[in-house]
Amino acid sequence: MTVAGSIGIVAVIAVVLLLGIPLGGYLHRVFTGARSWFEPVFDPFERLLYKLVGVNQSVRMDWKAYLRALMLVNFMMMIFAYLIFRLQGMLPLNPDHIPGMSWDLAFNTAASFITNTNWQNYAGEQSMSYLGQTLAITYLQFTSAATGFVAAIAFVRGLTANRSDSIGNFWVDFIKIHTRVLLPLAIAFAVLLVGLGVPQTLLGAQTAHTLQGGTQIISRGPVASLEAIKQIGTNGGGFFNANSAHPFEDPTAFTSVLEMVAMGVISVALIAVFGKFVANRRQARVLYVFLTTILLVGAFVVYANEAAGNPLVHQALGIAGPNMEGKEWRFGPALSSVFVAMTTAFTTGAVSSMHDSLMPLSGLVPFLFMMFNLIFGGKGVGLLNIVMFLIITVFLSGLMVGRTPEIFGKKIEAREIKLATVAMLVHPFFILVPTAIAVATKAGTSSILNPGLHGFSEVLYAFTSAAANNGSAFAGLNGNTVFYNVSLGIVMLLGRYVSIIAMFAIAGSLAKKAVIPASAGTLKTDTFAFGAVFVAVFVIVGALTFFPALAIGPIGEQLQMLSRLAGH
Amino acid sequence: MINLWRSLRFTIVFAVLLGLLYPLLITGIGNLLFPWQAQGSMVVWRGRVVGSELIAQQTTVPWLFHPRPSAVDYAGNASGGSNLGPTNPALIAEIRRNLHVVERQNPGVTVSSIPTEMVESSGSGLDPDISIPDALIQLPRVARASGLSRSYLAGLIARYTQGRVLGIWGEPMVNVMRLNMAIVRRTGR
Numbered sequence: 001m002t003v004a005g006s007i008g009i010v011a012v013i014a015v016v017l018l019l020g021i022p023l024g025g026y027l028h029r030v031f032t033g034a035r036s037w038f039e040p041v042f043d044p045f046e047r048l049l050y051k052l053v054g055v056n057q058s059v060r061m062d063w064k065a066y067l068r069a070l071m072l073v074n075f076m077m078m079i080f081a082y083l084i085f086r087l088q089g090m091l092p093l094n095p096d097h098i099p100g101m102s103w104d105l106a107f108n109t110a111a112s113f114i115t116n117t118n119w120q121n122y123a124g125e126q127s128m129s130y131l132g133q134t135l136a137i138t139y140l141q142f143t144s145a146a147t148g149f150v151a152a153i154a155f156v157r158g159l160t161a162n163r164s165d166s167i168g169n170f171w172v173d174f175i176k177i178h179t180r181v182l183l184p185l186a187i188a189f190a191v192l193l194v195g196l197g198v199p200q201t202l203l204g205a206q207t208a209h210t211l212q213g214g215t216q217i218i219s220r221g222p223v224a225s226l227e228a229i230k231q232i233g234t235n236g237g238g239f240f241n242a243n244s245a246h247p248f249e250d251p252t253a254f255t256s257v258l259e260m261v262a263m264g265v266i267s268v269a270l271i272a273v274f275g276k277f278v279a280n281r282r283q284a285r286v287l288y289v290f291l292t293t294i295l296l297v298g299a300f301v302v303y304a305n306e307a308a309g310n311p312l313v314h315q316a317l318g319i320a321g322p323n324m325e326g327k328e329w330r331f332g333p334a335l336s337s338v339f340v341a342m343t344t345a346f347t348t349g350a351v352s353s354m355h356d357s358l359m360p361l362s363g364l365v366p367f368l369f370m371m372f373n374l375i376f377g378g379k380g381v382g383l384l385n386i387v388m389f390l391i392i393t394v395f396l397s398g399l400m401v402g403r404t405p406e407i408f409g410k411k412i413e414a415r416e417i418k419l420a421t422v423a424m425l426v427h428p429f430f431i432l433v434p435t436a437i438a439v440a441t442k443a444g445t446s447s448i449l450n451p452g453l454h455g456f457s458e459v460l461y462a463f464t465s466a467a468a469n470n471g472s473a474f475a476g477l478n479g480n481t482v483f484y485n486v487s488l489g490i491v492m493l494l495g496r497y498v499s500i501i502a503m504f505a506i507a508g509s510l511a512k513k514a515v516i517p518a519s520a521g522t523l524k525t526d527t528f529a530f531g532a533v534f535v536a537v538f539v540i541v542g543a544l545t546f547f548p549a550l551a552i553g554p555i556g557e558q559l560q561m562l563s564r565l566a567g568h
Numbered sequence: 569m570i571n572l573w574r575s576l577r578f579t580i581v582f583a584v585l586l587g588l589l590y591p592l593l594i595t596g597i598g599n600l601l602f603p604w605q606a607q608g609s610m611v612v613w614r615g616r617v618v619g620s621e622l623i624a625q626q627t628t629v630p631w632l633f634h635p636r637p638s639a640v641d642y643a644g645n646a647s648g649g650s651n652l653g654p655t656n657p658a659l660i661a662e663i664r665r666n667l668h669v670v671e672r673q674n675p676g677v678t679v680s681s682i683p684t685e686m687v688e689s690s691g692s693g694l695d696p697d698i699s700i701p702d703a704l705i706q707l708p709r710v711a712r713a714s715g716l717s718r719s720y721l722a723g724l725i726a727r728y729t730q731g732r733v734l735g736i737w738g739e740p741m742v743n744v745m746r747l748n749m750a751i752v753r754r755t756g757r
Contacts, residue, residue, distance in 0.1 A: 069571055209616050248623070317663060319682050327691050356652070450656045
């Protein structure tokens, strides 16, 4: 570890917070209907879009109507993307003559991008036409982020409503997040990325005659427009197979920092939005302190292990230094490490180094962050998970101290607890059960690259990433088989929508309740003591459900490595 | 039914807006403002594209600097890392092979002075940069084979060295394509 590297890690996270928290104020104004300075631009543009889509702005929706519209449009967009992937070989904008995808790969990819997961069983430069990259991939990278975002906003409205049915108008929210947040940010970021070296062209691959007389085919394409929303929307699905390790996606250390900032700001901002909606800034502050601390600890655990390097390599070959396998030199060990932590905390899933080649204990960090799924978390769904665990923490603490559980003035009753428990339990269920099936079958194990316990980690990582809608991979696993395409596709869909449905049902039932004024008997949720209990609850729940699997995977591999060192 | 119709309209309208108009807008602005970067930072020499400044290419001749090892043989259309895990014996074998190549090509180098980034494969397989120690290990070989003086090459490395961004982000590095183009221009090969 170096001083510069450590300062660099802290600086990245500090920049994310410094930009994200003020952005929260802007987002809150957008979703409470406040006018913006750019109203003369936004307003006519939105009116045009409402007209084209057929939206009546004045309609209020209850949770069921809101959810129905959300699910329906997601389903429609998934079908649309599926058709593009199947037919891209016959469609225009395909200078490199890439054929259509098989049914299972097209299903997996459509499920992956509609759920904001961006798990990729295909290599972009080999299996995706420019039309697929723009009209399907870039498109869904906007709308899937928007879906998670408006789900969180609608949930918070339900949480703070007083004896009401309405949680807003889905179509208005869904269009506004595009016109007022995602599209302006993406345009600015994409142009900046082009200036810093990310290609943006419709010309096909370039054949180069190399300096020593060989030839090299260099893939390129409309990369910057995808890259911008890939990060801003916490999507993570890359244009190229190597993702943000590819110099065309992430050409310098500076662009890597920008990409991390882009993936973090909106998730960070959402906590501030939440604080403003519940009119309690202390609540937001408590969450910021605990979540940032966990993120920092995670980043430094990765950095310490990567900077120390691989002791087996040192022992066998006599060379010493950081673990650089699967890493890019322009990022070095420090920036690569903080990227590992951030991409799994914010459930982006972009990678600037190959996670499969991380040291065992470094690999533990992305596992844990995806299993918690709330260290800020992905666009919107991170906040939903945070509130779900707040509800469970309120309930448990209420039981312990003998107080009626309530949160933000709403009584928590049997119905809410049942739904929150469902939302909580589906996550481990969709990870552990499919992993067990995969490691017990030939179809599952034949895709593994690395031998031993690390091979088990590859499978566990795949289903964890799918259920958490993350998208990063221990990419040695060959996922492009019917078994993994179908099973991972289903896990991504269930991992996304089951918890959204359960949380919407909670929002619906909370919205109807009257707000009870806080009294001396109210359990305060905005204290650091409560924050500590909140962390303890999700860590213990995570540890208990996932510990056996992690013991077989990364923890077991670490012990194996140590015993091999001692054996010599 | 009304929702179904509206969903269909949304899907089409926003596909055109976000999936076509937005990428085309960026393509237009990008090529107007930054035409070289937008097309992939291609390097032209004697009227031919010889590669991209951002993409490492297969280089084995002794008179040029070599990029970091690639798990995909520097395929510019098939990026990727080895994905070998830290306890996989194949990883040790791969690094050993790379180590032998460095030792053979740069006689006199001591193993303990070889940095890990010089023998461990990059994440993309196309890493365009090398570390300063890596470049300095290659310097005597390049000097011998190219006929350029050591001091000239040392000056070249110093000139093209890029430090950490703001002193904290990244690592000191030198771009292999820039180094090699300088050698090509100087020697006229």
